[in-house]
Amino acid sequence: MTNLLSRCRPSVVLRTFSGRRPRDNLLQSAVSTSAVRSISEREDNGVVMAGSSSQSFELCEDPSFWKDHNVQVIIRIRPLSSAEISLQGYSKCVRQESCQTVTWTGHPESRFTFDLVADENVSQEKLFKVAGVPMVENCVGGYNSCMFAYGQTGSGKTHTMLGDIEGGTRRHSVNCGMTPRVFEYLFSRIQKEKEVRRDEKLRFTCKCSFLEIYNEQILDLLDPSSINLQIREDIKKGIHVENLKEIEVSSARDVIQQAHSTNRKVAATNMNRASSRSHSVFTCIIESKWESQGVSHHRFARLNLVDLAGSERQKSSGAEGERLKEATNINKSLSTLGLVIMNLVNVSNGKSLHVPYRDSKLTFLLQDSLGGNSKTIIIANISPSNCCSLETLSTLKFAQRAKFIKNNAIVNEDTSGDVLAMRMQIQQLKKEVSRLRGLINGGAENQENDALSVCFPGSPGSFKWEGIHGSFSPLTSDKKMSQKKEYDVALVGAFRREKDKDIALQALTAENQASMQLAKQRADEIQGLKMRLRFRESGIKRLEAVASGKISAETHLLKEKEEHLKEIEVLRAQVDRNQEVTRFAMENLRLKEEIRRLKSFCEEGERERMNEQIMLLQNKLLEALDWKLMHESDSSTVQNGNLDAMKDVLGNGNLLISGQEPGSPWRSSISEENEFLRMQAIQNQAEMDTLRKKLNFSLEEKEKLERNVNDLITMLEEERSVQSCERRYAELAN
Numbered sequence: 030m031t032n033l034l035s036r037c038r039p040s041v042v043l044r045t046f047s048g049r050r051p052r053d054n055l056l057q058s059a060v061s062t063s064a065v066r067s068i069s070e071r072e073d074n075g076v077v078m079a080g081s082s083s084q085s086f087e088l089c090e091d092p093s094f095w096k097d098h099n100v101q102v103i104i105r106i107r108p109l110s111s112a113e114i115s116l117q118g119y120s121k122c123v124r125q126e127s128c129q130t131v132t133w134t135g136h137p138e139s140r141f142t143f144d145l146v147a148d149e150n151v152s153q154e155k156l157f158k159v160a161g162v163p164m165v166e167n168c169v170g171g172y173n174s175c176m177f178a179y180g181q182t183g184s185g186k187t188h189t190m191l192g193d194i195e196g197g198t199r200r201h202s203v204n205c206g207m208t209p210r211v212f213e214y215l216f217s218r219i220q221k222e223k224e225v226r227r228d229e230k231l232r233f234t235c236k237c238s239f240l241e242i243y244n245e246q247i248l249d250l251l252d253p254s255s256i257n258l259q260i261r262e263d264i265k266k267g268i269h270v271e272n273l274k275e276i277e278v279s280s281a282r283d284v285i286q287q288a289h290s291t292n293r294k295v296a297a298t299n300m301n302r303a304s305s306r307s308h309s310v311f312t313c314i315i316e317s318k319w320e321s322q323g324v325s326h327h328r329f330a331r332l333n334l335v336d337l338a339g340s341e342r343q344k345s346s347g348a349e350g351e352r353l354k355e356a357t358n359i360n361k362s363l364s365t366l367g368l369v370i371m372n373l374v375n376v377s378n379g380k381s382l383h384v385p386y387r388d389s390k391l392t393f394l395l396q397d398s399l400g401g402n403s404k405t406i407i408i409a410n411i412s413p414s415n416c417c418s419l420e421t422l423s424t425l426k427f428a429q430r431a432k433f434i435k436n437n438a439i440v441n442e443d444t445s446g447d448v449l450a451m452r453m454q455i456q457q458l459k460k461e462v463s464r465l466r467g468l469i470n471g472g473a474e475n476q477e478n479d480a481l482s483v484c485f486p487g488s489p490g491s492f493k494w495e496g497i498h499g500s501f502s503p504l505t506s507d508k509k510m511s512q513k514k515e516y517d518v519a520l521v522g523a524f525r526r527e528k529d530k531d532i533a534l535q536a537l538t539a540e541n542q543a544s545m546q547l548a549k550q551r552a553d554e555i556q557g558l559k560m561r562l563r564f565r566e567s568g569i570k571r572l573e574a575v576a577s578g579k580i581s582a583e584t585h586l587l588k589e590k591e592e593h594l595k596e597i598e599v600l601r602a603q604v605d606r607n608q609e610v611t612r613f614a615m616e617n618l619r620l621k622e623e624i625r626r627l628k629s630f631c632e633e634g635e636r637e638r639m640n641e642q643i644m645l646l647q648n649k650l651l652e653a654l655d656w657k658l659m660h661e662s663d664s665s666t667v668q669n670g671n672l673d674a675m676k677d678v679l680g681n682g683n684l685l686i687s688g689q690e691p692g693s694p695w696r697s698s699i700s701e702e703n704e705f706l707r708m709q710a711i712q713n714q715a716e717m718d719t720l721r722k723k724l725n726f727s728l729e730e731k732e733k734l735e736r737n738v739n740d741l742i743t744m745l746e747e748e749r750s751v752q753s754c755e756r757r758y759a760e761l762a763n
């Protein structure tokens with residue numbers, strides 16, 4: 030998040046005293062700035078910028094944009110159109126809070142956080158520099174990349190992806206969009222790279238294709254006579270469209286010419302088709318080959334630029350025949366896209382779910398870009414006007430979900446060369462492995478430091494959650510969660526081992542003390558016995574002296590008594606010492622028992638149980654996060670004191686809202702969820718139907734078999750009775 034924040038700074042153009050930049054001032058201002066110039070150009074397109082008092086934020090370019098995350102979500106707010114202004118005035122349904130946060134101002138107010146939020150002041154060039162440049166850099170580096178524009182009809186998808194291409198790639202064509210800029214930059218980048226790496230004999234080839242998905246059919250836009258092309262998947266080519274025309278391009282002009290001629294061809298052959306009802310996918314395969322240290326390198330990257338169909342709900346009422354089929358298919362593609370994203374989010378949360386990529390042409394084709402080997406950027410376009418309030422909310426929710434997708438992008442590279450070079454490479458790789466091993470061993474310290482944020486000892490699964498708008502980033506949440514899990518497990522293990530050692534040490538100390546006491550006891554006993562012996566000897570001598578009359582019997586008895594008393598004293602000391610030894614021995618036994626119990630506790634799967642507990646708690650947390658983010662609007666209801674609506678939801682025990690006005694955002698959100706659930710239900714139903722068919726078939730087979738068995742039994746019985754009759758006849762005959 031830090032680097033994201035560093036990409037953004039509040040606009041410095043036309044600041045007021047408060048540092049804000051009200052659009053009214055902007056329009057009234059006679060100052061000629063590039064921003065003002067772009068406004069007048071936008072007015073030509075029917076969109077104007079006026080009537081807002083919201084703060085403006087300027088995006089900063091950051092070359093490390095893609096380094097940390099493979100999926101980025103950007104919201105692009107387009108200016109109000111003149112039609113919208115005449116309908117609803119300047120009132121808006123969104124308010125931008127920062128470069129990453131936007132609030133939907135409907136009821137209930139909902140706040141959304143993304144990687145970037147680009148307001149109407151963000152020019153085509155700026156957006157390209159912020160998102161397009163790093164994407165091209167990745168492609169040159171061998172990463173598959175995908176950019177797709179999502180949003181309702183008229184929200185600015187085509188403006189973003191293609192824009193005004195009438196001016197070709199001329200720099201002053203301020204409204205030319207991402208695609209021409211991407212290719213202009215790509216080819217200049219390729220040229221530079223070739224010059225810098227002339228020694229390596231670097232070569233590049235770029236092949237383009239352009240297709241459209243309409244009514245769940247693929248049409249080749251570079252060859253409009255090819256219709257209903259099929260998607261295939263094989264090890265060599267991966268997912269690709271069979272027989273799709275690919276054209277080698279060597280300049281941005283080539284690409285623009287293709288786009289131009291395509292527009293003409295499509296317009297001529299498909300007069301009834303509108304971009305809002307079809308998805309278009311422009312693909313460029315960038316291959317590079319070079320030699321270094323006797324090794325041939327081969328890199329390739331697929332760049333997909335996708336302009337999706339309008340995401341607004343198709344009104345089924347009144348639609349018949351072709352129009353109904355078209356509406357259903359557009360819905361199918363987009364709702365499958367929604368379902369794929371939803372399932373990917375659940376999968377990244379540890380749930381095992383089928384991701385229905387193949388349920389629509391669009392998701393099948395974009396499989397790698399959604400949860401696969403690709404760096405993907407989603408630009409969700411929205412209109413700020415109050416007339417599009419519900420569609421804007423729906424787009425924001427879609428984008429919010431998409432933020433959770435986890436891709437695994439790798440550099441696509443083949444390396445080959447002679448055996449010597451390969452050997453050298455192996456040596457180098459071995460060195461690298463041992464270096465990395467060293468790093469990992471040395472890096473354990475960092476992990477321990479990180480693990481300090483985990484609350485321990487106590488509940489092994491408890492950890493700090495910094496909240497939805499804290500430093501938590503859903504894009505890194507899975508990585509952090511799995512790291513946390515590892516730290517938890519390591520901590521539990523270390524803690525238990527330390528406890529084991531403590532107890533073993535205590536036991537050894539006790540054993541040692543007991544042995545010392547025992548030795549002392551033995552020494553005392555020996556001393557006691559020696560003393561007794563001495564007493565006996567002196568007693569015998571005294572008795573002899575009494576017998577010889579040398580001493581009186583009385584003196585002897587007194588002496589005897591004295592010695593007995595001394596003996597008793599010694600015995601008492603011995604008893605005390607014995608008691609102490611017994612105490613130590615008992616303590617020793619207890620500690621030994623404790624060690625045995627702890628060991629068996631561990632062996633019996635205590636560690637596994639703790640891991641399970643940790644995972645369970647973390648899954649619960651992830652679910653809670655997921656729910657919280659998905660229902661951010663719900664939580665803001667509570668924040669805003671709109672408890673009544675919440676009560677409706679909670680009181681019903683399910684997500685049905687009582688007393689909601691038709692078409693309210695709540696209803697829209699829930700109907701969206703319902704749509705996904707309905708899709709899942711349809712899938713489940715289909716699976717159940719198949720299973721039911723299989724079951725019926727098995728039952729029929731079983732019945733057939735039973736009938737066969739019964740027939741066989743009857744035949745056997747008949748055979749037996751015939752045989753017994755024959756036997757009886759034979760007996761009678763005999």
Ligand SMILES: Nc1ncnc2c1ncn2[C@@H]1O[C@H](COP(=O)(O)OP(=O)(O)OP(=O)(O)O)[C@@H](O)[C@H]1O
Nearest residue numbers: 071074076107182183184185186187188304305339
């Ligand atoms: N950021 C923007 N700045 C200025 N004008 C814009 C912007 N976004 C869109 N527009 C203008 O709004 C109008 C509609 O945009 P656009 O055709 O790109 O929408 P769309 O989402 O592609 O629609 P559809 O789904 O029908 O293809 C166009 O006139 C376009 O020039």
